[in-house]
Amino acid sequence: MANVLPFPSNMRIAKRVEQMAPSGIRAFFDLVLGMKDVISLGVGEPDFATPWHIREKAIHSLEKGYTSYTSNKGMPELRLEISKFLAERYKISYDFNEEILVTVGVSEGLDLAFRAILDPGDKVMVPDPSYVSYGPVVELTGGEVVRLKTDIKTGFKITPQSIEDCYCQGVKAMIINYPCNPTGTSYNKKELREIAKVIIKYDLILISDEVYDELTYDFDHTPFATLKGMKERTIYLNGFSKAYAMTGFRLGWAAGPADIIAGMTKIHQYTMLCASITAQIASTEALKNGFKDVAMMKREYLRRRNYMVGALNDIGLPCHMPQGAFYVFPSIKSTGMKSMDFAKDLLNKKKVALVPGSAFGQELDDFIRISYASSYDNLKEAVARIDEYLKESKHGKKTRR
Amino acid sequence: MDDILEILANDARVTPEEIAKMTRKKAGDIKKAIKDYENNGTIVKYKTIIDHEKIRGENSSFVRALIEVSITPQKDVGFDNVAERIYSFPEVTSCYLVSGAYDLLVMVEGRNIHTVSNFVASKLSSMEGVRRTSTHFLLKKYKEDGQILKKASHGKRLAISI
Numbered sequence: 001m002a003n004v005l006p007f008p009s010n011m012r013i014a015k016r017v018e019q020m021a022p023s024g025i026r027a028f029f030d031l032v033l034g035m036k037d038v039i040s041l042g043v044g045e046p047d048f049a050t051p052w053h054i055r056e057k058a059i060h061s062l063e064k065g066y067t068s069y070t071s072n073k074g075m076p077e078l079r080l081e082i083s084k085f086l087a088e089r090y091k092i093s094y095d096f097n098e099e100i101l102v103t104v105g106v107s108e109g110l111d112l113a114f115r116a117i118l119d120p121g122d123k124v125m126v127p128d129p130s131y132v133s134y135g136p137v138v139e140l141t142g143g144e145v146v147r148l149k150t151d152i153k154t155g156f157k158i159t160p161q162s163i164e165d166c167y168c169q170g171v172k173a174m175i176i177n178y179p180c181n182p183t184g185t186s187y188n189k190k191e192l193r194e195i196a197k198v199i200i201k202y203d204l205i206l207i208s209d210e211v212y213d214e215l216t217y218d219f220d221h222t223p224f225a226t227l228k229g230m231k232e233r234t235i236y237l238n239g240f241s242k243a244y245a246m247t248g249f250r251l252g253w254a255a256g257p258a259d260i261i262a263g264m265t266k267i268h269q270y271t272m273l274c275a276s277i278t279a280q281i282a283s284t285e286a287l288k289n290g291f292k293d294v295a296m297m298k299r300e301y302l303r304r305r306n307y308m309v310g311a312l313n314d315i316g317l318p319c320h321m322p323q324g325a326f327y328v329f330p331s332i333k334s335t336g337m338k339s340m341d342f343a344k345d346l347l348n349k350k351k352v353a354l355v356p357g358s359a360f361g362q363e364l365d366d367f368i369r370i371s372y373a374s375s376y377d378n379l380k381e382a383v384a385r386i387d388e389y390l391k392e393s394k395h396g397k398k399t400r401r
Numbered sequence: 402m403d404d405i406l407e408i409l410a411n412d413a414r415v416t417p418e419e420i421a422k423m424t425r426k427k428a429g430d431i432k433k434a435i436k437d438y439e440n441n442g443t444i445v446k447y448k449t450i451i452d453h454e455k456i457r458g459e460n461s462s463f464v465r466a467l468i469e470v471s472i473t474p475q476k477d478v479g480f481d482n483v484a485e486r487i488y489s490f491p492e493v494t495s496c497y498l499v500s501g502a503y504d505l506l507v508m509v510e511g512r513n514i515h516t517v518s519n520f521v522a523s524k525l526s527s528m529e530g531v532r533r534t535s536t537h538f539l540l541k542k543y544k545e546d547g548q549i550l551k552k553a554s555h556g557k558r559l560a561i562s563i
Contacts, residue, residue: 132563
């Protein structure tokens with residue numbers, strides 16, 4: 001009797017969940033996780049531990065018994081620090097009470113943003129390639145994804161023309177992520193201004209995921225909301241994971257127009273209640289005293305970026321110079337292999353793990369994502385192994401002929 | 402500190418070619434800059450940090466002591482002459498002039514507690530200009546030159562993630 005289900009098995013899972021594309025990458029991830037002694041360039045988080053003064057603050061708060069819920073919106077001290085940070089750093093003012101919401105990572109912020117603004121059938125322009133959750137989160141809310149294609153020729157940048165080409169009736173919003181996971185691409189102020197014009201022209205809401213903002217190397221990061229005409233239509237998402245190496249704390253924030261933040265807060269209070277108090281206390285400390293840590297980590301990532309781009313180009317995997325984040329996105333076209341085959345073969349033969357481009361869309365099958373959030377010794381060893389692999393597989397082709 | 406010094410201070414094994422890649426400069430320029438630093442004494446020496454507790458065998462044990470030394474400053478040269486006489490002993494591994502209740506903080510290394518005690522008694526405290534010494538034997542080293550000596554635990558991140 002235990003096997004009798006209360007519903008026919010094909011009706012137990014909601015249709016929109018059933019229809020979500022299964023993640024082909026999962027099986028590959030399991031393969032990597034099941035293997036020992038792998039050098040991984042496939043990790044999407046910093047390799048630094050959270051700076052000690054931040055961890056120490058969290059530990060102290062636990063000792064003192066700070067273990068309760070907080071205000072739904074987040075602790076006022078933290079929201080005030082976020083507001084101060086934005087005013088001092090980027091000269092943009094957000095009211096800490098009405099226009100800022102503390103979320104459980106940027107991931108929750110994304111979900112709340114789409115749920116707050118989308119009605120069933122509303123369309124959202126989602127760049128290709130982009131972070132893997134954007135499309136599925138839009139679809140879960142009943143929205144429709146319109147793919148906004150970017151090209152290696154423009155360094156995977158969204159251009160005003162690409163938006164014009166993609167725009168169609170019913171598009172309500174667009175999402176942008178810069179510096180971008182997986183390409184590392186970012187935009188200077190001039191480029192953002194050009195994009196802003198088209199967004200304003202079509203009267204779109206912009207969701208701007210700027211979680212890698214502190215890891216921008218070649219110019220100053222410009223938040224989209226600081227551009228003329230954009231603050232009132234931008235949901236500005238950011239968090240502590242990347243800048244302060246705090247991924248496990250799961251803390252982010254959303255800043256935006258009061259009506260949208262109120263809408264997001266409504267959902268947040270029913271679905272999440274509030275972010276963890278320990279994480280909020282740690283994040284307040286990060287904003288108050290973490291500036292030096294960010295600068296140190298940024299200097300280190302910058303050197304690794306330069307090293308990796310130089311080394312990968314040297315061994316015959318051409319890649320553009322990414323402006324930010326900690327990823328490079330080289331082309332493997334010269335190998336004639338599909339990205340998943342390449343990743344599996346490299347893993348099996350050389351025990352180096354990376355993420356195949358196909359994880360970010362089938363049309364990115366000529367690319368792989370390499371994360372340089374790894375120690376310099378690891379990067380060096382991994383490059384040497386990839387080099388060996390490339391040479392051996394070339395050799396293999398010749399002998400077959 | 403410039404890029405080259407920061408990189409080498411953290412890992413002296415990084416080659417000029419690798420530094421060139423990291424900083425997007427020419428390897429020749431990096432080599433020259435390092436040579437200049439070596440010549441003008443900015444880079445003094447390349448060393449390895451060793452956890453002596455890990456070394457087994459007869460000749461591997463060391464005893465270290467921190468010694469507070471109070472001295473009478475001399476006309477014109479202040480503390481420098483006495484400091485030089487002290488730090489010239491090979492037993493002295495570090496020597497600092499400090500503010501506070503004493504003048505020199507001296508680190509001394511020896512085979513065993515007796516060699517260090519003998520050095521303090523026969524060489525250091527009897528030296529002209531030295532008024533008083535206070536010896537603290539080191540019991541355990543936790544961190545040296547910015548390096549925590551206990552091996553860090555690894556593998557907390559998932560091996561792969563988006």
